[in-house]
Amino acid sequence: MPQLALIRHGQSEWNLQNRFTGWVDVDLTDEGVAQARRSGELLAKAGFKPQRAYVSVLKRAIRTLNFTLEGLDRLWIPVEKSWRLNERHYGALAGLDKDETRAKHGADQVKIWRRSFDTPPPPVAEDHEFHPANDDRYADVPRELLPAAESLKLTLDRVEPYWTSEILPHLKKGETIAVAAHGNSLRALVKLLFRVGDAEIMEVEIPTGNPLLIDLAEDGTTILGARYLDESRAQPLPPLP
Numbered sequence: 001m002p003q004l005a006l007i008r009h010g011q012s013e014w015n016l017q018n019r020f021t022g023w024v025d026v027d028l029t030d031e032g033v034a035q036a037r038r039s040g041e042l043l044a045k046a047g048f049k050p051q052r053a054y055v056s057v058l059k060r061a062i063r064t065l066n067f068t069l070e071g072l073d074r075l076w077i078p079v080e081k082s083w084r085l086n087e088r089h090y091g092a093l094a095g096l097d098k099d100e101t102r103a104k105h106g107a108d109q110v111k112i113w114r115r116s117f118d119t120p121p122p123p124v125a126e127d128h129e130f131h132p133a134n135d136d137r138y139a140d141v142p143r144e145l146l147p148a149a150e151s152l153k154l155t156l157d158r159v160e161p162y163w164t165s166e167i168l169p170h171l172k173k174g175e176t177i178a179v180a181a182h183g184n185s186l187r188a189l190v191k192l193l194f195r196v197g198d199a200e201i202m203e204v205e206i207p208t209g210n211p212l213l214i215d216l217a218e219d220g221t222t223i224l225g226a227r228y229l230d231e232s233r234a235q236p237l238p239p240l241p
């Protein structure tokens with residue numbers, strides 16, 4: 001039967017500093033590295049043997065995947081990197097302190113920017129260093145696909161085609177797959193897999209560096225069971241569809 005582990009990167013420097021991050025390529029903290037190593041240990045203990053892995057093009061997720069695969073002694077498996085698994089683009093909020101932004105714009109507005117399904121934050125300027133058009137790694141991505149800011153809905157709009165065309169076919173073959181990504185690109189996948197409503201997804205949070213292990217039926221989409229492997233840092237999961 002297919003099995004899927006969704007792994008949010010370990011704690012990043014800007015998670016620790018409480019700053020909006022999005023597509024900014026910040027690194028893991030020492031604690032984030034420890035969480036990533038622990039992710040490998042927990043998956044090994046659960047008997048998880050991934051045959052392939054998918055990851056964003058941001059180092060906090062790539063390094064988390066590498067530590068995880070090292071713990072599993074499976075650094076050899078094929079790994080595909082895609083911008084489509086990146087964190088949601090935080091637009092003009094990227095780099096700002098979350099508490100200072102609340103003080104300036106109000107907690108309600110910040111909650112809407114952070115957790116509403118379809119309200120994107122204000123866009124980043126085209127000539128700003130945080131606009132993806134100014135970053136080499138996106139040179140091959142068609143310009144019209146590069147976001148200046150993303151809501152969760154816009155994130156899901158670019159995650160879903162990748163899920164359907166690249167990941168799902170392998171699950172349908174019965175493979176075991178690891179996906180290392182980000183709080184909001186994984187919330188998008190959880191919304192899709194658990195069929196969470198637009199309002200309900202606001203309350204779903206995914207802890208850093210804590211693998212969510214999902215057992216799937218042969219169709220690769222029906223969830224048979226799901227659990228966080230580090231129970232001490234688990235968050236409530238949506239009900240099974």
Ligand SMILES: O=C(O)[C@@H](CO)OP(=O)(O)O
Pocket residue numbers: 015019020021022023087088090114183184
């Ligand atoms: O800053 C970010 O990119 C994300 C994830 O850390 O934050 P939030 O919790 O606001 O979605």
